[in-house]
Amino acid sequence: MNATTDTADIRSLIERSADAWNRGDGNAYGECFTADATDVTYTGTVYHGGAEIGRGHQALFDSFLKDTRLTVEIIEIRRYGDDTAIVVTRGESSKKAPKLLGKLATYTVVRDTDRQWRIAAVQKTQRKRLMEALTFTFQPASRPAAR
Structure with missing residues:
Protein backbone atom coordinates (compact mmCIF):
# COMPACT_ATOMS: atom_id res chain seq x y z
CA MET A 1 0.00 0.00 0.00
CA ASN A 2 1.31 3.44 -0.94
CA ALA A 3 0.27 6.15 1.55
CA THR A 4 0.56 8.94 -1.03
CA THR A 5 -1.57 7.08 -3.57
CA ASP A 6 -4.10 6.11 -0.90
CA THR A 7 -4.43 9.74 0.25
CA ALA A 8 -5.02 10.82 -3.35
CA ASP A 9 -7.60 8.03 -3.77
CA ILE A 10 -9.37 9.07 -0.56
CA ARG A 11 -9.49 12.70 -1.76
CA SER A 12 -10.84 11.44 -5.09
CA LEU A 13 -13.59 9.50 -3.27
CA ILE A 14 -14.77 12.65 -1.45
CA GLU A 15 -14.62 14.59 -4.74
CA ARG A 16 -16.61 11.84 -6.53
CA SER A 17 -19.31 11.99 -3.89
CA ALA A 18 -19.54 15.79 -4.27
CA ASP A 19 -19.60 15.46 -8.06
CA ALA A 20 -22.46 12.93 -7.87
CA TRP A 21 -24.34 15.35 -5.58
CA ASN A 22 -23.72 18.23 -7.99
CA ARG A 23 -25.13 16.18 -10.88
CA GLY A 24 -28.14 15.16 -8.77
CA ASP A 25 -27.18 11.50 -9.29
CA GLY A 26 -28.34 9.53 -6.26
CA ASN A 27 -27.14 6.21 -7.69
CA ALA A 28 -23.58 7.49 -8.18
CA TYR A 29 -23.71 9.12 -4.74
CA GLY A 30 -24.78 5.84 -3.13
CA GLU A 31 -21.99 3.97 -4.94
CA CYS A 32 -19.46 6.02 -2.95
CA PHE A 33 -20.65 4.19 0.20
CA THR A 34 -20.19 0.64 1.44
CA ALA A 35 -23.15 -1.74 1.33
CA ASP A 36 -23.51 -1.39 5.12
CA ALA A 37 -22.61 2.31 5.45
CA THR A 38 -24.28 4.74 7.85
CA ASP A 39 -25.05 8.33 6.82
CA VAL A 40 -26.20 10.65 9.62
CA THR A 41 -27.39 13.89 8.04
CA TYR A 42 -27.15 17.25 9.77
CA THR A 43 -30.95 17.12 10.28
CA GLY A 44 -30.52 13.83 12.15
CA THR A 45 -31.82 11.43 9.49
CA VAL A 46 -29.98 8.10 9.49
CA TYR A 47 -29.60 6.18 6.23
CA HIS A 48 -28.14 2.65 6.12
CA GLY A 49 -26.28 1.17 3.17
CA GLY A 50 -25.15 2.67 -0.11
CA ALA A 51 -28.35 1.66 -1.91
CA GLU A 52 -30.61 3.36 0.66
CA ILE A 53 -28.32 6.40 0.82
CA GLY A 54 -28.52 6.69 -2.96
CA ARG A 55 -32.32 6.24 -3.10
CA GLY A 56 -32.95 8.67 -0.26
CA HIS A 57 -30.68 11.30 -1.74
CA GLN A 58 -32.21 10.89 -5.21
CA ALA A 59 -35.58 11.80 -3.72
CA LEU A 60 -33.93 14.85 -2.14
CA PHE A 61 -32.06 15.77 -5.35
CA ASP A 62 -35.42 15.65 -7.16
CA SER A 63 -37.04 17.97 -4.61
CA PHE A 64 -35.52 19.93 -1.70
CA LEU A 65 -31.93 19.64 -2.95
CA LYS A 66 -32.70 20.14 -6.65
CA ASP A 67 -29.95 22.12 -8.41
CA THR A 68 -27.84 22.42 -5.26
CA ARG A 69 -24.07 22.21 -5.33
CA LEU A 70 -22.03 20.55 -2.61
CA THR A 71 -18.87 22.46 -1.76
CA VAL A 72 -16.42 20.39 0.29
CA GLU A 73 -13.06 21.35 1.76
CA ILE A 74 -10.99 18.59 3.33
CA ILE A 75 -9.54 19.74 6.66
CA GLU A 76 -7.61 16.58 7.45
CA ILE A 77 -7.13 12.94 6.57
CA ARG A 78 -5.82 10.60 9.26
CA ARG A 79 -4.94 7.01 8.43
CA TYR A 80 -5.49 4.09 10.80
CA GLY A 81 -3.69 1.14 9.29
CA ASP A 82 -3.72 0.29 5.59
CA ASP A 83 -7.49 0.13 5.09
CA THR A 84 -9.12 2.81 7.26
CA ALA A 85 -9.01 6.61 7.44
CA ILE A 86 -10.92 9.43 9.07
CA VAL A 87 -11.62 12.46 6.87
CA VAL A 88 -12.83 15.72 8.42
CA THR A 89 -14.38 18.26 6.05
CA ARG A 90 -16.20 21.55 6.10
CA GLY A 91 -18.75 22.25 3.43
CA GLU A 92 -22.11 23.51 2.36
CA SER A 93 -24.91 22.60 -0.01
CA GLN A 126 -24.25 22.27 11.43
CA ARG A 127 -21.70 24.64 12.96
CA LYS A 128 -23.24 27.02 15.50
CA ARG A 129 -20.82 29.96 15.29
CA LEU A 130 -22.62 32.15 17.84
CA MET A 131 -22.79 29.37 20.43
CA GLU A 132 -19.16 28.53 19.74
CA ALA A 133 -18.10 32.19 20.22
CA LEU A 134 -20.08 32.48 23.46
CA THR A 135 -18.57 29.27 24.79
CA PHE A 136 -15.04 30.42 24.00
CA THR A 137 -15.71 33.85 25.55
CA PHE A 138 -17.00 32.46 28.84
CA GLN A 139 -14.86 29.31 28.91
CA PRO A 140 -11.60 30.17 27.07
CA ALA A 141 -10.08 26.84 28.05
CA SER A 142 -12.68 25.11 25.87
CA ARG A 143 -11.15 26.58 22.66
CA PRO A 144 -9.41 23.85 20.63
CA ALA A 145 -5.92 24.31 19.21
CA ALA A 146 -5.99 26.08 15.83
CA ARG A 147 -5.86 23.89 12.71
Whole structure:
Protein backbone atom coordinates (compact mmCIF):
# COMPACT_ATOMS: atom_id res chain seq x y z
CA MET A 1 0.00 0.00 0.00
CA ASN A 2 1.31 3.44 -0.94
CA ALA A 3 0.27 6.15 1.55
CA THR A 4 0.56 8.94 -1.03
CA THR A 5 -1.57 7.08 -3.57
CA ASP A 6 -4.10 6.11 -0.90
CA THR A 7 -4.43 9.74 0.25
CA ALA A 8 -5.02 10.82 -3.35
CA ASP A 9 -7.60 8.03 -3.77
CA ILE A 10 -9.37 9.07 -0.56
CA ARG A 11 -9.49 12.70 -1.76
CA SER A 12 -10.84 11.44 -5.09
CA LEU A 13 -13.59 9.50 -3.27
CA ILE A 14 -14.77 12.65 -1.45
CA GLU A 15 -14.62 14.59 -4.74
CA ARG A 16 -16.61 11.84 -6.53
CA SER A 17 -19.31 11.99 -3.89
CA ALA A 18 -19.54 15.79 -4.27
CA ASP A 19 -19.60 15.46 -8.06
CA ALA A 20 -22.46 12.93 -7.87
CA TRP A 21 -24.34 15.35 -5.58
CA ASN A 22 -23.72 18.23 -7.99
CA ARG A 23 -25.13 16.18 -10.88
CA GLY A 24 -28.14 15.16 -8.77
CA ASP A 25 -27.18 11.50 -9.29
CA GLY A 26 -28.34 9.53 -6.26
CA ASN A 27 -27.14 6.21 -7.69
CA ALA A 28 -23.58 7.49 -8.18
CA TYR A 29 -23.71 9.12 -4.74
CA GLY A 30 -24.78 5.84 -3.13
CA GLU A 31 -21.99 3.97 -4.94
CA CYS A 32 -19.46 6.02 -2.95
CA PHE A 33 -20.65 4.19 0.20
CA THR A 34 -20.19 0.64 1.44
CA ALA A 35 -23.15 -1.74 1.33
CA ASP A 36 -23.51 -1.39 5.12
CA ALA A 37 -22.61 2.31 5.45
CA THR A 38 -24.28 4.74 7.85
CA ASP A 39 -25.05 8.33 6.82
CA VAL A 40 -26.20 10.65 9.62
CA THR A 41 -27.39 13.89 8.04
CA TYR A 42 -27.15 17.25 9.77
CA THR A 43 -30.95 17.12 10.28
CA GLY A 44 -30.52 13.83 12.15
CA THR A 45 -31.82 11.43 9.49
CA VAL A 46 -29.98 8.10 9.49
CA TYR A 47 -29.60 6.18 6.23
CA HIS A 48 -28.14 2.65 6.12
CA GLY A 49 -26.28 1.17 3.17
CA GLY A 50 -25.15 2.67 -0.11
CA ALA A 51 -28.35 1.66 -1.91
CA GLU A 52 -30.61 3.36 0.66
CA ILE A 53 -28.32 6.40 0.82
CA GLY A 54 -28.52 6.69 -2.96
CA ARG A 55 -32.32 6.24 -3.10
CA GLY A 56 -32.95 8.67 -0.26
CA HIS A 57 -30.68 11.30 -1.74
CA GLN A 58 -32.21 10.89 -5.21
CA ALA A 59 -35.58 11.80 -3.72
CA LEU A 60 -33.93 14.85 -2.14
CA PHE A 61 -32.06 15.77 -5.35
CA ASP A 62 -35.42 15.65 -7.16
CA SER A 63 -37.04 17.97 -4.61
CA PHE A 64 -35.52 19.93 -1.70
CA LEU A 65 -31.93 19.64 -2.95
CA LYS A 66 -32.70 20.14 -6.65
CA ASP A 67 -29.95 22.12 -8.41
CA THR A 68 -27.84 22.42 -5.26
CA ARG A 69 -24.07 22.21 -5.33
CA LEU A 70 -22.03 20.55 -2.61
CA THR A 71 -18.87 22.46 -1.76
CA VAL A 72 -16.42 20.39 0.29
CA GLU A 73 -13.06 21.35 1.76
CA ILE A 74 -10.99 18.59 3.33
CA ILE A 75 -9.54 19.74 6.66
CA GLU A 76 -7.61 16.58 7.45
CA ILE A 77 -7.13 12.94 6.57
CA ARG A 78 -5.82 10.60 9.26
CA ARG A 79 -4.94 7.01 8.43
CA TYR A 80 -5.49 4.09 10.80
CA GLY A 81 -3.69 1.14 9.29
CA ASP A 82 -3.72 0.29 5.59
CA ASP A 83 -7.49 0.13 5.09
CA THR A 84 -9.12 2.81 7.26
CA ALA A 85 -9.01 6.61 7.44
CA ILE A 86 -10.92 9.43 9.07
CA VAL A 87 -11.62 12.46 6.87
CA VAL A 88 -12.83 15.72 8.42
CA THR A 89 -14.38 18.26 6.05
CA ARG A 90 -16.20 21.55 6.10
CA GLY A 91 -18.75 22.25 3.43
CA GLU A 92 -22.11 23.51 2.36
CA SER A 93 -24.91 22.60 -0.01
CA SER A 94 -26.42 25.61 -1.74
CA LYS A 95 -27.80 26.86 -5.04
CA LYS A 96 -25.28 29.74 -5.17
CA ALA A 97 -21.64 29.92 -4.13
CA PRO A 98 -21.72 29.65 -0.32
CA LYS A 99 -20.59 32.63 1.73
CA LEU A 100 -19.21 30.29 4.38
CA LEU A 101 -18.83 26.60 4.82
CA GLY A 102 -21.07 26.08 7.84
CA LYS A 103 -21.36 22.30 7.98
CA LEU A 104 -18.74 19.88 9.19
CA ALA A 105 -18.62 16.21 8.31
CA THR A 106 -16.54 13.37 9.68
CA TYR A 107 -16.15 10.46 7.29
CA THR A 108 -14.86 6.99 8.12
CA VAL A 109 -13.54 5.59 4.86
CA VAL A 110 -12.42 2.02 4.31
CA ARG A 111 -10.89 -0.05 1.59
CA ASP A 112 -13.88 -2.17 0.57
CA THR A 113 -13.85 -5.84 -0.49
CA ASP A 114 -13.00 -4.81 -4.08
CA ARG A 115 -10.00 -2.84 -2.66
CA GLN A 116 -11.63 0.51 -3.57
CA TRP A 117 -12.01 3.26 -0.97
CA ARG A 118 -15.61 3.84 0.09
CA ILE A 119 -17.41 5.76 2.80
CA ALA A 120 -18.40 3.46 5.68
CA ALA A 121 -19.87 6.21 7.85
CA VAL A 122 -20.43 9.95 7.76
CA GLN A 123 -21.74 12.28 10.47
CA LYS A 124 -22.72 15.82 9.41
CA THR A 125 -23.06 18.70 11.86
CA GLN A 126 -24.25 22.27 11.43
CA ARG A 127 -21.70 24.64 12.96
CA LYS A 128 -23.24 27.02 15.50
CA ARG A 129 -20.82 29.96 15.29
CA LEU A 130 -22.62 32.15 17.84
CA MET A 131 -22.79 29.37 20.43
CA GLU A 132 -19.16 28.53 19.74
CA ALA A 133 -18.10 32.19 20.22
CA LEU A 134 -20.08 32.48 23.46
CA THR A 135 -18.57 29.27 24.79
CA PHE A 136 -15.04 30.42 24.00
CA THR A 137 -15.71 33.85 25.55
CA PHE A 138 -17.00 32.46 28.84
CA GLN A 139 -14.86 29.31 28.91
CA PRO A 140 -11.60 30.17 27.07
CA ALA A 141 -10.08 26.84 28.05
CA SER A 142 -12.68 25.11 25.87
CA ARG A 143 -11.15 26.58 22.66
CA PRO A 144 -9.41 23.85 20.63
CA ALA A 145 -5.92 24.31 19.21
CA ALA A 146 -5.99 26.08 15.83
CA ARG A 147 -5.86 23.89 12.71
